[in-house]
Amino acid sequence: MIYLDNNATTRPLPEVIAAMQHALECGWGNPSSKHPKGQDAKTLLAAARAEISAFIGAQPVEVVFTSGATESNHHVLHGALMRPDMPRRIILSAVEHAGFLKSALRLRQDGVEVVLLDVDTEGRVKIESLRAALEHDAALVSVMAANNETGVLQPVAEICALVHSRGIPMHVDATQIAGKLPFSFAGCGADLLSLSAHKLHGPKGIGALLIRKGLTWPVMFSGQQERGRRGGTENLPGIAGFAAAARHAMATLHDEAERQTRLREAFEARLRAIPACVIHGAGAARLPNTISLRIDGLSADRLLGTLEREGICASSGAACSSGGSNPSHVLLAMGIEASQALGAIRISLGSDTDAEQLSRLADLLQTMSESLRSAASVG
Ligand code: PMP
The missing domain is CATH 3.40.640.10 (Type I PLP-dependent aspartate aminotransferase-like (Major domain))
Structure with missing residues (x-):
């Protein structure tokens, strides 16, 4: 399985799971209680709050x-x-x-x-x-x-x-x-x-x-x-897990942002060679990990269906809307036609993503685009 839907959610890190387990086992007291069990939980809570606030400035x-x-x-x-x-x-x-x-x-x-x-x-x-x-x-x-x-x-x-x-x-x-x-x-x-x-x-x-x-x-x-x-x-287990994630992000963010930017740029260079493939917001500064694209003539459902059969998880352009197959309000606000917005899919990279996975995806998108064009020329 190739997971390329990290803007929907990400895989919890082993250290996140360990921090949550520790909070469940050792920090199950109520931080509002004055007795030692409560005070242990209160100490954990304060430490987590300090880490998360340092992470976000x-x-x-x-x-x-x-x-x-x-x-x-x-x-x-x-x-x-x-x-x-x-x-x-x-x-x-x-x-x-x-x-x-x-x-x-x-x-x-x-x-x-x-x-x-x-x-x-x-x-x-x-x-x-x-x-x-x-x-x-x-x-x-x-x-x-x-x-x-x-x-x-x-x-x-x-x-x-x-x-x-x-x-x-x-x-x-x-x-x-x-x-x-x-x-x-x-x-x-x-x-x-x-x-x-x-x-x-x-x-x-x-x-x-x-x-x-x-x-x-x-x-x-x-x-x-x-x-x-x-x-x-x-929610102390959640808060402790959040703090572990923040600690990890602080330690890895710079390198990971650079690595994902390089991966995204190489992937987008492949996309630019695919006929009728459009990258949304390509002229703006963007997150290192996010690509919203469409191939005119192919619906998001069709693209995602093929990717799913090949073991690739991505999402539609309107990924976070509850509207199912409605066009994305984001793409409509950018002046994209509803019919074109319905073709949008979102690829979001994560720390597990590598060049080989993206090259496989680019190959698939290229094949889909080429078969669409050859079917159109035969028809
Ligand atoms: N704001 C933005 C920009 C988001 O991407 C999301 C999650 N898709 C949310 C808010 C909501 O987050 P959650 O579902 O964790 O409450």
């Missing part, structure tokens, strides 16, 4: 553990509207994660004005669109750091500076960039940031919402855990 007090980026994004949206004296107006890019967009657009039913920022043909937010949206006050601006479907990077530092000049809180969904390229909460200047551990070889169902120190942001009013911001007994 934040202070430990800025980290709120959640069940993952979906939950973090939810708290960002709803927190923005719960803050006193805030306008009921939020601004986000048209290419945010499908689940996040869906929950933001749902707010229109409650009378919230939801402004979507345009992107250019490469999928980057148009700064003129942001400037126009910022002519009126808003409770929040949200732009992702890297797109999950195309890997296209957004100019988040520039966007954050512009948003701050208007005194509006800025959120960055860093779920896909974390662990793939150097990225820091303090460095990008965001007020809020979302993460999920399973995108960087950690476990599923654990992530974080970072809230800039000094900013009061309503999250969940219940227990006293997470400084009263997100109640409920902490």
Whole structure:
């Protein structure tokens, strides 16, 4: 099996599994309990928080553990509207994660004005669109750091500076960039940031919402855990696994980013020689590991079906949308025709990917494209 769907999820590392097992065996106490069993768990929790905050360039007090980026994004949206004296107006890019967009657009039913920022043909937010949206006050601006479907990077530092000049809180969904390229909460200047551990070889169902120190942001009013911001007994095995993944990412990120960039460039050179093969967002800076492509004349279902029979796991262009065979909202926002967007597939490399696997994939895509063309010329 060749696994090329690392933007959907990644394989948990052996050290992640070991850290989780250790937390289950030795850290099963409740970190809120005052007795020694609770204090052992509390120590583990503090150590994990310190590692994760160092990894993402934040202070430990800025980290709120959640069940993952979906939950973090939810708290960002709803927190923005719960803050006193805030306008009921939020601004986000048209290419945010499908689940996040869906929950933001749902707010229109409650009378919230939801402004979507345009992107250019490469999928980057148009700064003129942001400037126009910022002519009126808003409770929040949200732009992702890297797109999950195309890997296209957004100019988040520039966007954050512009948003701050208007005194509006800025959120960055860093779920896909974390662990793939150097990225820091303090460095990008965001007020809020979302993460999920399973995108960087950690476990599923654990992530974080970072809230800039000094900013009061309503999250969940219940227990006293997470400084009263997100109640409920902490998922210590998940958090320990997340910390092990963050430690691994810090140690390997630079070399791995370079290695995957080289692999991706060689693969894309092969793709460029395949007739009617198009790489989406090819003109923009992108994640080292992500390629969104189509071969005009072939549907994503057909491409993926063939790849699956050959033991290759990839996903459709609209990989994270719940809409099944709907065209990707990301590609539509980039001005790609719906019929062409339906042909998009996403290849996302990981630490297990090597040149031989990608060469096999390129061979298959080439054969499919050639048989399509020869069938068309016979027909
Ligand atoms: N944001 C982005 C950019 C993502 O890629 C994903 C996962 N596809 C999410 C949010 C949601 O993450 P999770 O499913 O772990 O909550």
